[in-house]
Amino acid sequence: MNNELLTGKNARLTTKNEESPDARGTSPQNITVVLPAYNEEVSIGSIVLLTRHYSDSVIVIDDGSSDRTARIAEKAGAHVIVHEANKGKGAALKTGFAAAADLGADIIVTMDSDGQHNPSDIPKLVAPIIDGYAEMVNGSRYLTHQDKNTPIYRRFGQTILDTATKMNSGLKITDSQSGFRAFSASTKNVFRFKARGMAIESEMLADAGRSGLRITEVEIGVRYDVDGSTMSPIKHGLGVLVMVLKDVEFNRPLYYFTAPGVLLWGGGLTMGVSFLHNYNAVGQGLNFGPTILMILLIIVGTFMALTGVLLHSMSAVARKTEAA
The missing domain is CATH 3.90.550.10 (Spore Coat Polysaccharide Biosynthesis Protein SpsA; Chain A)
Known part of the structure; x- marks a missing residue:
């Protein structure tokens, strides 16, 4: 109007x-x-x-x-x-x-x-x-x-x-x-x-x-x-x-996706290291629930981190195009 x-x-x-x-x-x-x-x-x-x-x-x-x-x-x-x-x-x-x-x-x-x-x-x-x-x-x-x-x-x-x-x-x-x-x-x-x-x-x-x-x-x-x-x-x-x-x-997708993704990935990796230590040191087997959680944390964390990097690259290209 x-x-x-x-x-x-x-x-x-x-x-x-x-x-x-x-x-x-x-x-x-x-x-x-x-x-x-x-x-x-x-x-x-x-x-x-x-x-x-x-x-x-x-x-x-x-x-x-x-x-x-x-x-x-x-x-x-x-x-x-x-x-x-x-x-x-x-x-x-x-x-x-x-x-x-x-x-x-x-x-x-x-x-x-x-x-x-x-x-x-x-x-x-x-x-x-x-x-x-x-x-x-x-x-x-x-x-x-x-x-x-x-x-x-x-x-x-x-x-x-x-x-x-x-x-x-x-x-x-x-x-x-x-x-x-x-x-x-x-x-x-x-x-x-x-x-x-x-x-x-x-x-x-x-x-x-x-x-x-x-x-x-x-x-x-x-x-x-x-x-x-x-x-x-x-x-x-x-x-x-x-x-x-x-x-x-x-x-700022690195803040929104990559940073939380790295934290999730790090949490999953820490759980995995702990499981391996317990298995090798005391012969403790892997519990189904915690093992699935560990895998999910690593997969989701990796996906979020890569998504953030990809979106960051795309937004940088978009800004350069607008500036041109």
């Missing part, structure tokens, strides 16, 4: 004279904020108004909302793009990155539109890109300490998702599920934008890691009292984990 660009009389770039004197500093770079939004009429107006103090323009991607999200965002001064149907956060970010490039953005900032993130953190987030030592900046709740405001169930789930994301991306990121990030506009073609839900955060880190982007983190604050998600935290976390593991299966 086609996207509809709503600019309206209130949608415009913020000029230098209209900025707060201490909001953006003296950076000549164009900072554009992309806000994916789905039924966020309660918060979107205030978020746009606050964000405009720290950026040159704000783009709201209304991803098939059934409320007044688009109308309120437009009145608050945002450039609004409407998806006629809900396509997911990945598609919304893809649309937003393309629109930001069309507006001449040098730096693209992504934020959640429900009010969890504080727009006043934007200058701190974009500083490493402006200073030239990063191409992507991840806003982290846990960079210098564990956020005591984070509920226990969130911290537990976050640890699992961070571990899986590190396996997939090869990056040591302290907050893999952060939606508050800054990107040099030159990186926009690095990302696939395939994931529909919150797994897009992990997917983007995987893409950044494989592309060798220079990445750093800065500390941010997050409000949890405004979390408007209607999905169960457990269901949400499991959904993200499954998507990350599927990505690992395709992009």
Whole structure:
């Protein structure tokens, strides 16, 4: 379905004279904020108004909302793009990155539109890109300490998702599920934008890691009292984990297949050596059950290890073909 660009009389770039004197500093770079939004009429107006103090323009991607999200965002001064149907956060970010490039953005900032993130953190987030030592900046709740405001169930789930994301991306990121990030506009073609839900955060880190982007983190604050998600935290976390593991299966098969296969093969081989030792030393015969288990471990382990090596070779060829 086609996207509809709503600019309206209130949608415009913020000029230098209209900025707060201490909001953006003296950076000549164009900072554009992309806000994916789905039924966020309660918060979107205030978020746009606050964000405009720290950026040159704000783009709201209304991803098939059934409320007044688009109308309120437009009145608050945002450039609004409407998806006629809900396509997911990945598609919304893809649309937003393309629109930001069309507006001449040098730096693209992504934020959640429900009010969890504080727009006043934007200058701190974009500083490493402006200073030239990063191409992507991840806003982290846990960079210098564990956020005591984070509920226990969130911290537990976050640890699992961070571990899986590190396996997939090869990056040591302290907050893999952060939606508050800054990107040099030159990186926009690095990302696939395939994931529909919150797994897009992990997917983007995987893409950044494989592309060798220079990445750093800065500390941010997050409000949890405004979390408007209607999905169960457990269901949400499991959904993200499954998507990350599927990505690992395709992009890092040595982790997904070969490593577990080697462990299974090693376990079967250890059992076999033990059986032979007992047979030679004390004349103990081979029990049917343990012997079958040993054979299965060796066969399955060997198959998984070889499958991982084969898929790794195929994915490497596929990436080289895409690059060509």
